[in-house]
Amino acid sequence: MIPFLDLKAQYQSIKSEIDAAVLGVLASGQYILGEEVARLEQEFADYCDVKHAIAVNTGTSALHLSLLAAGVGPGDEVITVPFTFVATVSAICYAGARPVFVDVEPVTLTMDPAQLEAKITARTKAIIPVHLYGQMADMDAIKAIADHYRIPVIEDACQAHGAQYKGLRAGSIGTSGCFSFYPGKNLGACGEGGIVVTNSDDHAKTMRMLRDWGQEQRYHHLLKGFNYRMDAIQGAILRIKLRHLEAWTEARRAHGRRYSLQLGGSANLRTPVEITDRRHVYHVYAIRSRDRDQLQRVLTAEGIQSGLHYPIPVHLQKAHADLGYKAGDFPISEAAAREVLSLPIYPEMPAWHVDQVAAALENAYVS
Known part of the structure; x- marks a missing residue:
């Protein structure tokens, strides 16, 4: 796993x-x-x-x-x-x-x-x-x-x-x-x-x-x-x-680059974009795909854990229905909620695990 x-x-x-x-x-x-x-x-x-x-x-x-x-x-x-x-x-x-x-803008989701x-x-x-x-x-x-x-x-x-x-x-x-x-x-x-x-x-x-x-x-x-x-x-x-944070951050960034190198050419998913003059520290490596749910099922079948950050935007949460928002009010956020899939990433993660995750995603579109 x-x-x-x-x-x-x-x-x-x-x-x-x-x-x-x-x-x-x-x-x-x-x-x-x-x-x-x-x-x-x-x-x-x-x-x-x-x-x-x-x-x-x-x-x-x-x-x-x-x-x-x-x-x-x-x-x-x-x-x-x-x-x-x-x-x-x-x-x-x-x-x-x-x-x-x-609403957020579509590239960084900020x-x-x-x-x-x-x-x-x-x-x-x-x-x-x-x-x-x-x-x-x-x-x-x-x-x-x-x-x-x-x-x-x-x-x-x-x-x-x-x-x-x-x-x-x-x-x-x-x-x-x-x-x-x-x-x-x-x-x-x-x-x-x-x-x-x-x-x-x-x-x-x-x-x-x-x-x-x-x-x-x-x-x-x-x-x-x-x-x-x-x-x-x-x-x-x-x-x-x-004291270890900078070394851990660079390890995360290396994993992020490795993911992007292997997945960046896919026509079926979008990888994170690191904006010029900003240092991305990859707390989460979130890809986007209209086939998100199917991809997550494929990863799970391969013994690969993944996450959803976040599947329901706050304006559509029942707890905040009193704010009066409805579906369609923030289309970029709602599209992201349907499409984002977070892949494994942490400093101690072996590089070959990155390769295995990327291969599983690529095979999902081949098979």
Whole structure:
């Protein structure tokens, strides 16, 4: 069997480092926030080339706190895309705001800047572009519109650790950037975790209080906050993994190039396009085909795992029917939802597994 993802392989590759870090935390008796988390925050801020990083318990919490720090609340609108994981939209709802959707553009499946301005109203208080599958949205175009209307941009970089746009790291361009450390991410914890990065002193101070019950100091609650703190064990593990992230990223990119070389000539499917001046980090290698479901059945029969990211766009999810959207409102997102198929990709994946997956797809059209 070829797995879609193999977290055990990553652990085995750095087992001695991880084990020592975890045992160090257990011996310290400091299990929530603390020194390991503070060091992770500084190291991740340095990696993203920003002033501040605020570690939290999930990427969803990172988005939620970013919205609150930007002043988003009940009655406001936040513009994002329907082709994303539902957490992007959930965070907007947590803040009491209304999600407003802009369709994605057909090449990168990220926010289409050409459709953005028409969705801005007097109630628009933030814009959340999603850096999907490991490639960043067109931040120059999005920022130009947002800056004209003085609207904060919050980057959903939960799938884009280490991605770049014209040499700038994901998360460093907007008012804030939000990352998930869910285990399957390019930089994943051994459990839940997330982080916000920002250059705003005020926003950083607010989010640090909000993640820890609104405290500026112990038992002095200035804000109505949340329990969004990161565990020290996750902070220690992520510090170890961050040191390996660039090597893992280059391994992912090599696998992506190998897939594209073998599948790029097919008339029956489309491979990801890496836009000039953007560094794609291939959190997901998603092909597109009108025969998606049949291809997935072929791969499964060959013992090859695959994934669907995402088969139902958020505007068509029952949980968000109250927003009033219908089928046909966002045709590019809906077409992508019918066509995308995610192939196995992870740093430790043997190159011959890439070849075997590509061969299975090619044979599907020959047989």
